[in-house]
Amino acid sequence: NAGVTQTPKFQVLKTGQSMTLQCAQDMNHEYMSWYRQDPGMGLRLIHYSVGAGITDQGEVPNGYNVSRSTTEDFPLRLLSAAPSQTSVYFCASSYSMGDTDTQYFGPGTRLTVL
């Protein structure tokens, strides 16, 4: 198993540009999520999904869109990048069977918005 993979590892955008951060897992996990990590603030939940076709907002969803067309993939879209979205983005996945299972994280994407 490759686990949770994220692409790209690094990205630089200009203000107003759009892009998609990719996340994939090969463990047949129902639950997937996106977090952002900012200095001094820990990780904060952006969006999550409990299965294909089902998504919901987390703590900091503004400026981001997600979709879940397959179990394996959970892309995060930045619609119009802003400097405040400069951060490290982590994707995570886990089983979801009415019980909280361990989330495993991807390696992260470091995004800089100029």
Add this chain to the structure above:
Amino acid sequence: AQKVTQAQTEISVVEKEDVTLDCVYETRDTTYYLFWYKQPPSGELVFLIRRNSFDEQNEISGRYSWNFQKSTSSFNFTITASQVVDSAVYFCALSVDQTGANNLFFGTGTRLTVIP
């Protein structure tokens, strides 16, 4: 609402010293889960432990041990005989039992530096 507090922003110890990282959590749910993750300088997040709210037994794994006390809402992490490889940022996190949604609430992390 859920909240995790890691009051220690940075800790430095000399190699072979013991160190305890504090974690205090807040939740009104009776069923919840506590986690510790390690983030080494390379940046990835490494899962260390999960503990559910019904199991207050302390756990030991090699040089690592965890002390879960519901009475004080704490889930502290101790590294015995620290090593340079333990240098990392350590995050405590909380999840509540929401069917299908394992959303994690993270503390702000404690940066541990082990000096050789």
